[in-house]
Amino acid sequence: MSDAADTKYRERMATKKQVVDERIARATIERGVLILMKGNGKGKSSSAFGTLARALGHGHRAAVIQFIKGRKATGEYLFFKDHPQVNFHVMGHGFTWETQDATKDRDAALAAWAQAEVYLQDPNYHFLVFDELSYMLKYGHLEPERVAKALAARPAHQNVIVTGRTMARELQDIADTISIVNDERHAFRQGVKAQPGIEY
Template sequence: MSTSDDLHKKKMATKKAVKDARIAQATEERGVLILLKGNGKGKSSSAIGTMARALGHGKRCAVIQFIKGRNETGEYRFFRDQDNLDWFIMGQGFTWETQDKAQDIEAAQKAWALAEKLLSDDTYDLLVFDEMSYMFKYEYLDVEPVIAALKARPKMQSVIITGRTMATPIQDIADTISVVQDERHAFRQGVKAQAGIEF
């Protein structure tokens, strides 16, 4: 074996020991609160990908879409007949499309009433609250009742919330926060949104 191979083997053994020690220290078993934020493309896609993983393990999941108001998206078409999944399209579309604040607030409150119910149901393993963060930014929902419900949810229930910005109180109780950055987007180069890519 060459010196290079020896050095690589030693480096990997050291790395494995560090990783194994960290794994051994993670002994708590409970659901987690994951926030996917930032101005880049892919937050909802990441949440749906995690949900697919959960479904693959036989977990029961639900999606509540707080803004998207259409059922022809590719992800909805693919997952709508999936066992162990409930999918709720509660929004009326983006606020600049509806231009009706009262209607948007009513839709947000209906979506939250459903979300609150699911957060108390221990038969759900994973909940995805897609674009929920905008409800706090636009002041359609108060954040404190949401914090209380998230804290009181069943021990093994995990929740993913997506949206560009996140209310500070929700970030304060989150277990995992990932930021999706925007370095370049085809739309700004004049490329039309495509089925299978954007929706």
């Protein structure tokens, strides 16, 4: 790199640093956040579990509730189930097109949400993952007002991630961060079979 190019680069980075430092200085609020991971792309739950690993690295106590997945052979369950700082609940009966039983699905959703409300009232838990909770609202198994009210009333330091393709307006209205994972291409549509360690 020439001297002129090096000087220009350093000036550009100095300007960028000033902008970033000013943004950091303005962020003075300390509290937990509600994060919604939505969209039709792959990676919403993966992002949530990556953040779970980060929280555990800081010694935070955590809980996970999976609202749809009905099997306990997923990689995330096998990895986190014995961690002393994690309570892991697989409370669904599988995908709705598998069960084809609205009453069974609704009862499972209500039981899972009752457990979620216990954690949302417990200040000992710093990080919660409600995996695929959004589908329970979409299919009418849970009332969005009840869910939003409990999320809004949680302990001030508590962080929550909710995953699912679509999100009820009530949750989006109170969310701090909303990320959209888009589907540009997926191996499944090319005939590639779902595999452990990637899809589950």
